[in-house]
Amino acid sequence: MDQFYPPARIEWPGPNQYRSANGAPxxxxxxQRADYHITARLDTVLQSLQGTVQLQxxxxxxxxxxxxxxxxxxxxxxxxxxxxxxxxxxxxWGVRGFSGGYDLSNIRVExxxxxxxxxxxxxxxxxxxxxxxxxxxxxxxxxxxxxxxxHGSDRMGRDGPLYEIAQWYPRMAVYDDxxxxxxxLYLGQGEFYLExxxxxxxxxxxxxxxxxxxxxxxNPRDVLTDEQRExxxxxxxxxxxxxxxxxxESHARVTPGTKTWHFRAENVRDxxxxxxxxxxxxxxxxxxxxxxxxxxxxxxxxAWEAGAEQTQWTIRHYSETFFPFPYPxxxxxxxxxxxxEYPMFVMVHAGEDSVxxxxxxxxxxxxxxxxxxxxxxxxxxxxxxxxFNTYINAFAKELRWRDTVIIESxxxxxxxxxxxEIDVPVMTAADNIPASALGAIAYRxxxxxxxxxxxxxVGPELFDAAFREYIRRWAFKHPTPGDFFRTIENSxxxxxxxxxxxxxxxxxxxxxxxxxxxxRQQVGQNLAVVSLHRATSIVFPVRLRLKYVNGTxxxxxxxxxxxxxxxxxxxxxxxxxxxxxARLWPDPSVPDWNxxxxxxxxxxxxxxxxxxxxx
Ligand SMILES: [Zn+2]
Numbered sequence: 240m241d242q243f244y245p246p247a248r249i250e251w252p253g254p255n256q257y258r259s260a261n262g263a264p265x266x267x268x269x270x271q272r273a274d275y276h277i278t279a280r281l282d283t284v285l286q287s288l289q290g291t292v293q294l295q296x297x298x299x300x301x302x303x304x305x306x307x308x309x310x311x312x313x314x315x316x317x318x319x320x321x322x323x324x325x326x327x328x329x330x331x332w333g334v335r336g337f338s339g340g341y342d343l344s345n346i347r348v349e350x351x352x353x354x355x356x357x358x359x360x361x362x363x364x365x366x367x368x369x370x371x372x373x374x375x376x377x378x379x380x381x382x383x384x385x386x387x388x389x390h391g392s393d394r395m396g397r398d399g400p401l402y403e404i405a406q407w408y409p410r411m412a413v414y415d416d417x418x419x420x421x422x423x424l425y426l427g428q429g430e431f432y433l434e435x436x437x438x439x440x441x442x443x444x445x446x447x448x449x450x451x452x453x454x455x456x457x458n459p460r461d462v463l464t465d466e467q468r469e470x471x472x473x474x475x476x477x478x479x480x481x482x483x484x485x486x487x488e489s490h491a492r493v494t495p496g497t498k499t500w501h502f503r504a505e506n507v508r509d510x511x512x513x514x515x516x517x518x519x520x521x522x523x524x525x526x527x528x529x530x531x532x533x534x535x536x537x538x539x540x541x542a543w544e545a546g547a548e549q550t551q552w553t554i555r556h557y558s559e560t561f562f563p564f565p566y567p568x569x570x571x572x573x574x575x576x577x578x579x580e581y582p583m584f585v586m587v588h589a590g591e592d593s594v595x596x597x598x599x600x601x602x603x604x605x606x607x608x609x610x611x612x613x614x615x616x617x618x619x620x621x622x623x624x625x626x627f628n629t630y631i632n633a634f635a636k637e638l639r640w641r642d643t644v645i646i647e648s649x650x651x652x653x654x655x656x657x658x659x660e661i662d663v664p665v666m667t668a669a670d671n672i673p674a675s676a677l678g679a680i681a682y683r684x685x686x687x688x689x690x691x692x693x694x695x696x697v698g699p700e701l702f703d704a705a706f707r708e709y710i711r712r713w714a715f716k717h718p719t720p721g722d723f724f725r726t727i728e729n730s731x732x733x734x735x736x737x738x739x740x741x742x743x744x745x746x747x748x749x750x751x752x753x754x755x756x757x758x759r760q761q762v763g764q765n766l767a768v769v770s771l772h773r774a775t776s777i778v779f780p781v782r783l784r785l786k787y788v789n790g791t792x793x794x795x796x797x798x799x800x801x802x803x804x805x806x807x808x809x810x811x812x813x814x815x816x817x818x819x820x821a822r823l824w825p826d827p828s829v830p831d832w833n834x835x836x837x838x839x840x841x842x843x844x845x846x847x848x849x850x851x852x853x854x
Pocket of ligand 1: 624
């Protein structure tokens with residue numbers, strides 16, 4: 240098959256009334272809504288959490304629903320769960336001989352007792368009356384209880400008295416126009432896909448504990464001192480970092496009784512929280528958005544004293560560059576989880592290394608844009624989560640550290656997965672990517688491909704506008720890969736089928752080479768014939784630098800269409816003087832896999848690697 244011919248849009252939904260051909264949500268686009276009221280109590284003696292969830296579910300789809308599916312992510316910690324069989328117990332996602340999972344009771348739909356059908360981490364509930372299309376809604380309530388695992392697949396857990404609580408209440412699965420119910424199990428490596436709604440939640444903890452959470456604290460008078468409340472008001476109006484709980488105040492005290500912390504988060508996919516008796520708490524703000532850090536002291540490490548500022552910087556940078564942060568606060572918590580994101584709330588490893596802590600805070604809060612604002616399916620498409628985030632992180636890192644050059648190190652990481660023969664297509668679902676290739680395939684390869692698309696193929700001006708348009712169109716919605724591909728093509732004006740197919744759906748690598756350069760005189764002109772070939776199925780526009788006998792050079796850009804008729808192309812240029820050398824890719828960041836055929840003769844120099852932000 241002709242490699243350049245626009246391929247069939249594999250797995251691209253639409254165009255239809257729900258998803259338009261131009262990549263935007265269609266005129267009849269719909270999505271479901273899930274609003275929650277949750278109350279929960281943390282028992283630090285039994286190391287368990289119990290609570291009640293009341294869920295209001297709105298069916299905006301054109302379909303009548305006779306049953307619903309909910310996600311029971313804590314069932315990953317049940318003996319024999321699918322995820323515990325899949326990932327080694329001592330691995331990052333592994334279940335470490337812990338016997339957990341949900342005890343559910345008093346499950347009711349519209350007040351009537353319901354019998355669940357539980358399938359590993361999924362639960363089906365039959366509805367007593369069918370749920371009407373286009374606005375029908377129903378109420379589901381249940382009590383839940385689980386033991387908190389010490390190691391919760393690096394997404395939650397505990398360390399001594401510190402609890403990090405996530406994927407903690409039964410959550411509605413997504414029902415969408417592409418797959419209907421999304422019932423992919425929680426296995427550990429794949430993250431989550433959830434509906435938007437408002438979540439009101441209260442957690443009762445020992446009285447000496449401080450709770451950090453998604454959303455805004457609703458009852459500061461009940462849980463904070465007058466002095467702490469006054470400091471918070473000050474922090475909300477300044478870019479300076481204000482200690483809300485100072486070093487001197489952070490030592491754990493045993494206080495009898497309990498306190499209930501009440502939070503509310505609007506237009507979110509999820510909520511998470513952390514609690515400890517010995518947090519330091521810093522806060523600052525930007526543009527009215529509170530940026531906060533919570534960390535045990537001195538256990539969390541010196542780097543955390545910059546946590547609130549790093550959070551503020553991150554929120555500001557991504558707001559100014561990509562899309563305004565839509566929530567009232569952003570929180571970073573130090574603890575046993577290496578790095579994990581939830582709306583307005585991220586968990587980051589403790590540490591002394593401020594570059595590492597900054598990189599992780601910056602990465603995890605980058606997830607507020609992908610996938611907390613742009614709500615893609617992380618379990619299916621990790622590249623729309625980690626890949627997009629790693630792409631935007633490249634700009635942030637260069638801005639924070641002016642001399643950083645990002646692309647080459649990411650190409651090296653991709654190369655390591657290729658060399659280890661664990662490379663899989665970017666379109667692979669999260670749980671099917673070898674764990675040791677996750678960083679390369681879900682994070683760096685898609686980030687390199689997006690940077691390459693931006694810098695080498697469509698240019699920064701068109702790409703940046705198209706990428707922002709994608710965020711604007713799909714904020715608080717559920718885009719698919721096709722919606723992204725279509726938006727980029729429509730917005731940049733480029734047919735990029737060859738790019739998506741080659742790099743997203745296969746593991747082929749770019750390898751273009753120069754076979755020879757010959758020269759001839761014709762009608763008084765010097766002509767140079769540069770014979771090119773490509774060694775793989777990947778087509779790519781060719782950038783070429785020629786060097787002349789007098790030492791000068793000139794650059795030529797050949798479109799991807801040169802490969803329309805096969806894997807060889809003779810480029811014929813009128814040149815001002817005798818050619819003595821040639822080099823592909825004057826910008827050395829192009830991910831051509833084989834450099835041995837990239838130059839000919841007395842080849843000219845490449846440029847220095849260029850930062851992505853300064854093109
Ligand atoms: Zn991430």
